[in-house]
Amino acid sequence: MEQKEMDQVMQKASVLIEALPYIQKFNRKIIVVKYGGSAMSNEELQRNVIKDVTLLKLVGFKPIIVHGGGKAISKWVGKVGKEARFVNGLRVTDEETMEIAEMVLGRVNKNLVTMVEELGVKAVGISGKDGGLLKVDKKYADGQDIGFVGDIKEVDPKVLYDLLEKDFLPIVAPVGLDDDFNTYNINADDAACAIAKAVGADKLVFLTDIEGLYKDINDKSSFISRLTAGQAEELINGGIIGGGMLPKLNNCTSAIRNGVNRVHILDGRVPHCLLLEIFTNEGVGTAIISDDEEV
Numbered sequence: 001m002e003q004k005e006m007d008q009v010m011q012k013a014s015v016l017i018e019a020l021p022y023i024q025k026f027n028r029k030i031i032v033v034k035y036g037g038s039a040m041s042n043e044e045l046q047r048n049v050i051k052d053v054t055l056l057k058l059v060g061f062k063p064i065i066v067h068g069g070g071k072a073i074s075k076w077v078g079k080v081g082k083e084a085r086f087v088n089g090l091r092v093t094d095e096e097t098m099e100i101a102e103m104v105l106g107r108v109n110k111n112l113v114t115m116v117e118e119l120g121v122k123a124v125g126i127s128g129k130d131g132g133l134l135k136v137d138k139k140y141a142d143g144q145d146i147g148f149v150g151d152i153k154e155v156d157p158k159v160l161y162d163l164l165e166k167d168f169l170p171i172v173a174p175v176g177l178d179d180d181f182n183t184y185n186i187n188a189d190d191a192a193c194a195i196a197k198a199v200g201a202d203k204l205v206f207l208t209d210i211e212g213l214y215k216d217i218n219d220k221s222s223f224i225s226r227l228t229a230g231q232a233e234e235l236i237n238g239g240i241i242g243g244g245m246l247p248k249l250n251n252c253t254s255a256i257r258n259g260v261n262r263v264h265i266l267d268g269r270v271p272h273c274l275l276l277e278i279f280t281n282e283g284v285g286t287a288i289i290s291d292d293e294e295v
């Protein structure tokens, strides 16, 4: 074998060896992956993400995917001549919008299931309605009525435990029911966080369309690779964080305060960012850690 080929083989072997302690550490551990609509822009991107999650499953982790689809919902809302409206990052959801959102999320869900199945792993796509997974109350945004938007009040994780026990990969769409069995639209970050807390996930990973958290989004040098839940709260209270990052960061701190060991915000557009974060020493993106850990 030539030296160049030998080096390549050694490089491949060292990647696998570096992964070994992480494979051991997370064996049988639950990892909730929130896959945001912003990082679903094309099929190749989706296939890469699905490959990573499937690999996690095959090496012994227990991943659960909670997906969004905000961009696709807005596209279809536009097609019926409506304008998509948001208050504090939450979609104003009238009856017709709810109908569209449930249909679109159902399609996104089954597309992801198909991609996992194509890789030879058994996936089951559900929404928060199935098995009573997500029970909601109506949510208001700053006192405003925003329609059928759900505030998760209860999670019954039994259906997820049953699926994991039978070795299925659960894929969850963010739709739930209230006490009167009305259908509600749930922000997918909220759904992922509530599920991660309820199943005692070891990790919660948000795959989005930005490298991670910036102190100042207009200043690339202000990237934050690691911060405690307390520091995240300071940033939130300081009014620096905007857009869809606000509910995400609120959910990150809530997850850490409620028993999830690590929360990561990663750029889902970067191929295999999930594997890099979990299996390499460097890590990528932003990690939110508990207050008693060192930054």
Ligand SMILES: Nc1ncnc2c1ncn2[C@@H]1O[C@H](COP(=O)(O)OP(=O)(O)O)[C@@H](O)[C@H]1O
Binding pocket: 035, 036, 037, 038, 039, 068, 070, 189, 207, 208, 209, 210, 212, 213, 214, 215, 216, 217, 240, 241, 242, 243, 244, 245, 246, 248
């Ligand atoms: N301080 C910040 N750091 C990083 N992103 C931010 C910040 N403030 C606002 N954002 C915005 O948050 C967006 C991610 O949230 P969102 O669009 O809801 O993604 P997803 O669909 O993945 O949930 C980023 O694209 C970015 O424009």
Ligand SMILES: CC(=O)N[C@@H](CCC(=O)OP(=O)(O)O)C(=O)O
Binding pocket: 035, 036, 037, 038, 067, 068, 069, 070, 071, 073, 089, 090, 091, 101, 149, 150, 174, 185, 186, 187, 188, 189
């Ligand atoms: C209430 C609310 O805002 N629901 C979201 C649900 C989908 C979602 O959260 O998708 P992303 O993760 O891609 O943003 C919506 O209708 O857009």
